[in-house]
Each structure stands twice: as C-alpha cells, then as structure tokens.
Amino acid sequence: MTRTGRAIALTVLIVMLLGAGSARADDLTVRARVDRTIASLNDQVTLTIEVQGTMRQVGTPKLPPLDADFSVYSAGSSTNMSWGSGAMSSSRTWTYRLIPKRAGSFTIGSAEVEFGGDVYSTEPIEIEIVEGEAPRTPSRREERPSSGVESAGNDVFITTSVDRKRAYVGEQVTLSFKFYRAVELWEQPRYQAPELTGFWVVDIPDHEEYYETVDGIRYVVIEIKTAVFGTSAGTATVGPASLSYRERTAPVTFFSRGGPVRTLSTEPIEIEVVQVPSEGRPAEFAGAVGDYSFAATLESGTVDQWKPVTLTMSVAGNGNVRTIPDPELPDLPEFRIYESGTSTDTSTNNGVVSGRKTYEYVLVPLTAGPKNIPSISLSFFDPGRETYRTVASPDLSLAVLPAEESNAGPELPARAAIARLGRDIRYIHEPATIRAAGAPVHARPAYLLLQLIPLAALAAAVGVRRRRDRFAGEEGLERFVRAPARARRELAAARKGLAAGDAGAVCSSVSRAVVDFIGDRLKVGARGMTLPELAGLLRSVGADESTIERVKSLLSHCDLGRFAGDSGTVESEGLLREAEECLRELERLSAKRRRR
DSSP states (O other): OOHHHHHHHHHHHHHHHHHHTTOOGGGOEEEEEESOSEEETTOOEEEEEEEESOOSOOOOOBOOOOTTTEEEEEEEEEEEEEEETTEEEEEEEEEEEEEESSOEEEEEOOOEEEETTEEEEOOOEEEEEESSOOOOOSOOOEEEOOOSOOOTTOSEEEEEEESOSEEETTOEEEEEEEEEESSOOSSOOEEEOOOOTTEEEEEOOOOEEEEEEETTEEEEEEEEEEEEEEOSSEEEEEOOOEEEEEOOOSOOOSSOOSSOEEEEEOOOEEEEEEOOOSTTOOTTOOSOBEEEEEEEEESOSEEETTOOEEEEEEEEEEEOGGGOOOOOOOOOTTEEEEEEEEEEEEEEETTEEEEEEEEEEEEEESSOEEEEEOOOEEEEEETTTTEEEEEEOOOEEEEEEOOSSTTOOOOOOOOOOOOOOOOOOOOOOOOOOOOOTTOOGGGSHHHHHHHHHHHHHHHHHHHHHHHHHHHHHSTTHHHHHHHHHHHHHHHHHHHHHHHTTOHHHHHHHHHHHHHHHHHHHHTSOOTTOOHHHHHHHHHHTTOOHHHHHHHHHHHHHHHHHHHSSOGGGOOHHHHHHHHHHHHHHHHHHHHHHHHO
C-alpha cells in the first residue's frame, strides 16, 4: 500500500472510532440465550451473552452462581462490527458451555455487564435437565389458527391491537404487537415501541413465537404484549409502532449487508378511558382499581413499653399495585408511629399484571397495658365485577409490659462528630523543560496538534449530523434533551423578577419552568393541565407521593400569586429555592425512569 493509501486508511479508521465513541449507554442492549431449554445429563447447554450498541470497552459478563448445578467452561468471545447509513453498529458475544451435574428444573439467573458506570442485567432463563434422552423437537413453535388479519401479499408485515377499546381509569388494557414474516432476514429487526402518553405501562416479558397461516401463506409470528393502564379519563392514544428490517435480496459483501432497510409502521389506536362510577362509591375509596386481598399483622403479640413493634400491611392481587394509595391508619393516640418503608413486587401470569405491595410502620407504645389496633380497611373498584369492594383486616391485640423506668422515654443517639479535613499540600512547580533552539517543525507539539484539526472538524460534523438525525427520527426527543436548558432560562427570568420586586413575574416564570419541564421530559403537552391531572401524570411514571405533593404545593403558591391577586404575600426568594429543589427531584425521577 502506498503512503497516501495508508494515510487515507488511517483517517477512515480514526473517524470510525470517533463516531463509535459517541455511542450512548442508552443504546446498549444486553441479552442472554441458550441453545436448548430441555437437555439430558449427557448433553451440554450453550449459554450465549450478547452486548449490542457500543464500540467502547465492555467488561466481561459476571455470570450468576451456577457451580452447584453445572460445570461451566468458557468457549471464547467474538466481536462483529459494521458501518452503514452513516452509523457504526457493533456487537460482542461471549459463549459458555454448561454441563449439568444433576437432573431437575433450574433457573439461570441474570448475568451482569458493567458499562459507563451502569450495570445491565439479562433476563433469567428457565431450563430443565432430565435423565435419559431429552426430547428432540425440530421447532418449539406451535401452529395457531388465523387471527383474521390480512397480509396484502406481503412477506413481512406488522399489526397492533388491544383487547378492549373502553376501560376504566386504572384498568388493564393489553396491547399486542405482532411481527409476521414468511422469509428469512439478514439480521435482527429493530422494534420501536409506540408512544404511550396517558398510560402507566408494565411490560409483559413472556414474548410468544408461533406459526400462523394468513391468506394461504405460512408466517412465523413474534408477539410482544404490553399492559397499559389509563391514568385519567378521556381519549388516550396508543401511538404507531414501527419495525425496521433488512431484506435478503442481495449477496453480503465487505461493503454491503444484503438488501435495503425497510421500515413498517402501524396505525394509532384510540382508547376511551372512563372514570369509575360515582354510584355506590365508598367514602374511603382513594383510587385503587383491581381485585385485591388485604392483611395486617404485628410482628409480636407482646412488647415492652417504649420498645418498637412493626405493623405490616400488605395488598395483593390482580391490578397495578404500584398505584394503590397507602391505606389509612386508624387513630392510635397511645403510640408513636413511624413509617418504615414500602416495597412492591409485580409479576404477570397469562398476560395479567398482579403483585403485592407491603407497608411497614413502627409503633412505639407510650403506656403499658393491653392495646387494641382497630380493623384497617381498603376500598377498591373491581372492573371485572364493575362494583366497589371493601376488604379489611381483623382487630389486632398487643400486650405492652411496663418499662423498668416508667417515666423514661426512649433515648436518642448522640450526633456523631464531623471531622474537619486538613488542608492540602501546596503544589510544587517543576522547572520548565529546556529545549534546543531550532528544533525541526515536525517535532513541535503545535505542528502535531494542527494535524488533528481536520479530523476533529470531521468528527464534530458527524456528531452534529447524527444528533440532528436523532432529533428528526424520534418525536419529542429534542424537547426531552433541551428540557433542563429551558427550565434554567425560566428560572433566570424569575431571578430578574425577584431583583425587580415583581412577585407576579416570579410566580409565572417558576410555574412555566416546572410545568414545561414535566411536559418536555414526558413528551406531553403539560400546559393547561389541572393539578390533579399533573399529579396523575407524575404518579404514572413512578414519582413518589412526597415529590407529587411538593410539586402541587409549589404550583398552588404560584397560582395564588398569579391569579388570586395575592402576590404580595408570596415569599419570592423561598419560592425560587423550592422550584430549584423540585426540578432536581424531577430530574432524578427522569434519570431513574431512563435507566429502567
């Protein structure tokens, strides 16, 4: 290769690596699969872990504990890179051989991969090891009757459907995405889930794969189901889902991956979300929808005075348990009550979302003697029966024994002293390096830096183009990315209003900063929403009640200053500080939601 050819090749390689270095952790996909789910003691199971979406260094996967059930041997790793349509894509796989030690049903737990400071986990895999010969089936796909869709003669097509188009607020609607193909594809297609604004979303992990004959053509069907729950009454829209795939119409070469890339989209679906009926609604109903049981227990029936005892309440059943409000405790004047925490476990069974939500409270008895904790109840609307139901726990008895010192309260631990760090040692400057006069131009650092300017400019242009393409290809992404800058501009306007003594301007700017930030990050039009609607929106994306109440209180004060003619009573500086704290809480909520 000539010197010019080597220079061009080096330039292309550097640009490719620079483009690959801009991959985001958000694009990383980690999957695990096995070559069989049923094997005999004489077989071996091949476990493959695949990482897609980055060219940067990814640590070796951390396998779950397997030594008790399998002998594990590494079978090496491989890396695949491709460049097409102005973007770099890559994947790396690790292969392991698992030799079973005993028969039974086993779960291969989640493998973990660390990248960019985050840890990504694979889904667990269920396998069965049998004695003797394992059944050999050429395909695990079953044949299902036609669902009535039309293929229009296409080899590949997609559909979306829902099991109902009218549902109560908080009632599950199952969204089904189906990918039909009658031909082989060059590579794994890319699925873009629909926009689900106005819904609380729960993924159903059990994807199904089967055969279906449509218009006389036999298709392989992959079905992905998602459970959605309407958060407020009105018409909610399931946005279009899309799928991109590469046709198998041309031979694979070094510069070509096969055929052209095709993108399919589905039509949006409107769902009428109705409010639960007012007739027969219990006074203690707080918004729970589903079919639940309720229990309350004490960890002990006897406790010493001033000693804590834990009260545990649990709600379990079918429905979105994450949105169930906290049960209201009865009046307990003879106890000090401390909230200990809440835990939630969710699962799906045959496409139905269920779970358990547990509440713990620490009760400290103030006096000795027998105590009674009255029955605690939970009211909910059962959409299957279309009626309200109330479930309650029995009364709980607690014997409180006198303390040794009856007048002594609980001791508070002393505050730990905070040690002050010492000063750092001052930096000692090293003498400058002496260079001989008249050094060659090519040996000077400035000359070498100048050679990097064209590459840096090219890399910057590629980055700007990719960013522009991302904004154009995903609706609402630009609003999402620029939400913090927009909020900072509004807060800067609020500070100007504070300096001018204009409390009304402070209230307006603070309200816009918070409401627009919520709308931009959730990709909805939040302006014009009422406080209950905003609270429902935040609750649907996992915000805790303290954050929701904080936002509602802040916006209520802003409305008071703007519309009630009472801006003179608004403490503008405190309002501005509270807005900054609320925005930080919302940013943490957004970051947590993206990691999910």
